[in-house]
Amino acid sequence: MSELVRVPVVRPRRLRRTTAVRRLVAETEVVARQLVLPLFVKEGITEPVPVPSLPGVVQHTLESLRKAAHDALAAGVGGLMLFAVPAVRDPGGTAATDPDGILNRAVRDVVAEVGQDGVVMADLCLDEFTDHGHCGVLGPDGEVDNDATLGRYADMALALAEAGCGVVGPSGMMDGQVAAIRAALDRGGHQGVAILAYAAKYASAFYGPFRDAVDSQLDGDRRAYQMDPPNAVEAVREIELDLAEGADIVMVKPAMSYLDIVRRASELATVPVAAYQVSGEYAMVEAAAARGWIDRDAAIVESLTSIRRAGARLVLTYWATEAAERLL
Known part of the structure; x- marks a missing residue:
């Protein structure tokens, strides 16, 4: 060896030599209880329907939904996020607030199946229920009417709470949605129902397969109310607003393309951060x-x-059950 080459004294590779050493010093851990499984239930089907763009994901019947929920929690998954596909849609998304609508029936069934063994959550948004596919009701100009939509969200929150939902997830990115939902829940005697706020939800190209999963009726896009991908300071503002309005958990969506936003959220929020x-x-x-x-x-x-x-305490992922069973 040349005398000009110094032998290093500090060798970080010492802590990478074996699997056991790497496991001992690992800084970040993923455990099953931190995972939330999104689940889709479709009205009017007699057996699960595969989603072609999401290999391994299906639109469930109520019966298969109960089994999937049971299996996920048996594997150690911490929570379930329910989405529904109704048989009939209309401009106001009335199926969302129908006590016998598919989402509220699904919540009741899953709560009956799993009891207190897991956290049952439901997406609180109108896009699956409207015939135009937008996340709120439309005004005369064809644009989403923010304030009229807040009333629909309040009604939907009450319907979900009365069905037994433990956590509601407002995902429509309407201004003031967390405050409106919190007020409605508290007035209705549901102070114990938590709000997982989709605080920084971006208008992303990565939602395409989801729209297949919910048979989306959207023609156009949601850029007038979902966040613009170049913006990060705006995400901080949105998170601060949701915290001030009473959010119990704040979420960044999508996760992997927005890990910088997840980090900002984790540094800012005094509540759990989800992605x-x-x-x-x-x-x-x-x-x-x-x-x-x-x-x-x-x-x-x-x-x-x-x-x-990046700082997320909870992760919503379609791999939740598999990861909990086999990989973690």
């Missing part, structure tokens, strides 16, 4: 793995770890 590993992020890994281009299992664990490392 949603969305359908497009899931589908990209599945598609690449199916072609042999990446190691699927390793990519799943790495992606979940990156979201946790």
Whole structure:
């Protein structure tokens, strides 16, 4: 060895030499209880319907939904987020507030199935229920009427709470939605129902497969109310507003393309931070793995770890059950 080459004294590689050492000093951990499984239930079907753009994900019947919920919690998953596909849609999304509508029936069934073993959450938004596919009611100009939509969200929150939902997830990005929902829940005697606010939800290209999963009727886009991808300071403002309005958990969506926002949220918020590993992020890994281009299992664990490392305490992921059973 040349005398000019110094032998290093500090060797970080010492703590990478073996699996046991790496596990001992790992800074970030993903455990099953931190995962939330999104689930879709569709009205009027007699057996689960696969979602082609989301391999392994289905639109459930009420019966198969109960089984999926049971299996997820048996694997150790911490929570379930329910989405519904109604048989009939209309401009006001009335099925969302119908006590016998598919989402409220699903909440009742899942709560009856799992009891206190897991946290039952439901998406609080009108997009699955409207015939135009937008997240709120439309005004005469064809634009989403923010303040009229708040009244619908308040009614939907009450319907979900009365069905037994423990956490509601307002995802429509309407100004003032958390305050309106909190007030309605408290007036209705549901002070114990928590709000998981989609605080920084971006108008993302990665939602495409989700729209297949909910049979979206959207023609156009949601850029007038979801956040613009270039903006980060605006995300801080949105998170601060939701915290001031009473959010119990704040969420960033999508997760993997917005890890910087997850980090900002974790540094700012005094409540738990969640991140949603969305359908497009899931589908990209599945598609690449199916072609042999990446190691699927390793990519799943790495992606979940990156979201946790950025500061998310909870991760919504379509891999929740599988990750809990096999990978973590």
